[in-house]
Amino acid sequence: MNTWKVFTNGLLRENPVLVILIGLCPTLATGSSMNDGFGMGIAATFVLVASNILISLLRNYTPDAIRLPIFIVIISTFVTIVDYVMHAYMVELYASLGVFIPLIVVNCIILGRAEAYAYKNSILPSLMDGLGMGAGFTLTITTLGAIRELIGNGTLTFLNRELFNISVSNNFQPALLFIMPPGAFIVLGFMIAGVRWILKKV
Amino acid sequence: MRDTLKMGIILMIVCIISAGALSLVYDTTKVKIDENVRISDINKRKEVFPSAVNFIEREIKGKTVWVGLDKDGKEIGVVLKVSPRGYGGPINTTIGINNDGAISSVAISKLDQSETPGLGVKVTKNSFRDQFNGKKGDSLKLKKDGGTIDAITAATISSRAVANGIKEGWEWYMAENSSPVLDESKSQILNE
Numbered sequence: 001m002n003t004w005k006v007f008t009n010g011l012l013r014e015n016p017v018l019v020i021l022i023g024l025c026p027t028l029a030t031g032s033s034m035n036d037g038f039g040m041g042i043a044a045t046f047v048l049v050a051s052n053i054l055i056s057l058l059r060n061y062t063p064d065a066i067r068l069p070i071f072i073v074i075i076s077t078f079v080t081i082v083d084y085v086m087h088a089y090m091v092e093l094y095a096s097l098g099v100f101i102p103l104i105v106v107n108c109i110i111l112g113r114a115e116a117y118a119y120k121n122s123i124l125p126s127l128m129d130g131l132g133m134g135a136g137f138t139l140t141i142t143t144l145g146a147i148r149e150l151i152g153n154g155t156l157t158f159l160n161r162e163l164f165n166i167s168v169s170n171n172f173q174p175a176l177l178f179i180m181p182p183g184a185f186i187v188l189g190f191m192i193a194g195v196r197w198i199l200k201k202v
Numbered sequence: 203m204r205d206t207l208k209m210g211i212i213l214m215i216v217c218i219i220s221a222g223a224l225s226l227v228y229d230t231t232k233v234k235i236d237e238n239v240r241i242s243d244i245n246k247r248k249e250v251f252p253s254a255v256n257f258i259e260r261e262i263k264g265k266t267v268w269v270g271l272d273k274d275g276k277e278i279g280v281v282l283k284v285s286p287r288g289y290g291g292p293i294n295t296t297i298g299i300n301n302d303g304a305i306s307s308v309a310i311s312k313l314d315q316s317e318t319p320g321l322g323v324k325v326t327k328n329s330f331r332d333q334f335n336g337k338k339g340d341s342l343k344l345k346k347d348g349g350t351i352d353a354i355t356a357a358t359i360s361s362r363a364v365a366n367g368i369k370e371g372w373e374w375y376m377a378e379n380s381s382p383v384l385d386e387s388k389s390q391i392l393n394e
Contacts, residue, residue, distance in 0.1 A: 032320025066209045070216050077220040081227045088234035091242075095312050099319065149320070176356055179320050 003128045010132030016109045017140045017188075018195040023109035027141050028184040030100060035157040037145025038138065040100040045134025047082060047104050048113060051075050052130035055118040062119070071114045079105045096160055109137060140191070147187050152178030242311065243296075247281045250298030250307040254278055262378050270298070279306055282375060286367025289359045290316040293325065297334075297371050305342070308334045308368060315360075322360030330354055330361070334368060342369040 014020060017027050023044075030040040054074055055062075062070050083101045086094045104110065113133055118126040150156055154174045156164040166172045177183045247257050247268055254270030260280075261267075268281040279300045285292040294314035298306035308331045317323045324330060333351050334342060343349025344365050346358070353361035 030319050032318075036319040063209055063212060066213050069213060073213075073216055073220050077224055080224060084227050084231040084235070088231035088238065091238050098313060099316060099323075153320075180356060 003125055006125050006128040007132035007135075010129065010134070010136040011139065012136070012195065013199065014133075015136040015140060015195060016112070016133050017137060018192050019199075020112070021192075022112045023107050023137060024188075026100075026103050026107050027137075027144065028181060028188065030103065031141045031144040031148065031184060032179050033149040033153070033155075033157055034142055034146040035096075035149075035160060036100075037141040037143075038158065039097045040103070041134070041138025041141045043097045043100045044104050044107055044109065045131070045138055047075075047079055047107075048110050048134045048137075049127060049130035050082075051078055051110050052113055052118040052126040053123055054078065055114040056121060056123045056126035059119050067119060068111075068115070071111055071119075075110055075114065076105050109133060144184070144187055144191060148178045148183055151175050152180075152183055242313070246296040246309040246311065247298075249309045250281055250296055251279055257281065262375075265374075267375070277301065280375065282371055284367040284371035286363040286370070288315060288317050288325075288363040289322050289357070290318060293317065293360070293364055293367065295364060295367055295371075297368055299372060299375055303376060304336050304338045305334045305368065305372065306336075307331070308364075310364070317360045318357070321354070322357040324354045324357060325360050325364050330364075334365075338372065340369075342372060 010016065012019075016023050026040060026044070031037040051074065055071060058070075058074070079101060083098070086101070087098065113129060117129045121129070146156060150164075150166075152174050154166045154172045155162055175183075178187065244257075247270070248254070251257075251270040253272055255273045256271045256275075257268040258271065259266055260269055265282070270278050270281060272278050279298055281296060281298050283294060283296050285294050287293075292315075293310060296309040298308070300306045310326045310331060312323070312326050315323070315326065317325060330352075337350065340348060341350040342365060344351050344353045344358070344362055346353060347362070347365075349365065351361070351365050353365075
């Protein structure tokens, strides 16, 4: 498989959230606004790419029987290091992404890709897989956040800036349900159905 | 048996390397993180008292407060910090109290809390925090609790935590401020 195909795979055909159905917890929890969704997506992509590279590098030295505990130790150490370094040297970025970093440790996509892909492939494809899966995750969670924020709050925020606000004009009453967990499930359900439909057509 | 031992040792080595790397990073970043926290504390004090040019630290019964001084060196109020328990952990709140006993302003940055994104996190917004400005006593409570503060929709726990935290901090300061203990410590600090 060529590397470009590995990348695009994560966007739709094997989208981690909508097709493989992993990493649902952070998707539902942080995808309540476009801004937070995008932040979570970028932070997770960064960790995913780096952990894929690391796991791929160490794959020949990792005994099969204890690979999972080793993955977990490596990933959680790496996430914590990212957390500290970001807090120390990138304060602005940390202010908006910092809250998501601890959540990444428990993001199933990272362990899932380490196990399913990086452990069996060399560095370059693993890097592309990380980028593709990360992009797919970011796209999904940002879209989910945008839909929920628009219906549930009447606004759209991106990169900490308000792009759009209908709640000021036309007497708009936001449907609060969409900001809350049930709204996440409803929107996600429609998105999964939509992607299934598209995949069947193609 | 030998295999098991080998696995254990490999896992141990991985853990030792990880722990070593982690403590190294922790030590090197700690200095910078503390510095960042200190700077943001200073900025927050300025945020609650924009007219103050200087702050002096003062201890009252083991708690640190900062007295804001204007450009003539006159005391214009005091800044104190409270950390009420919110929905996702403590919410570090910086409160400014004017000389007349009313709240001047309240500062909570995104890094001061770990409330639910999209809901409780709104306690950091101006629209919520500005409600406290100029208020004192029971009006610092939520409307549901008999006060005047509008809670954030679907985030009552976070809103109530902040409101009650501010009220407790305010009550503590007011009680201490009227007791003679403070006058003593005040004169001590001035003498120094």
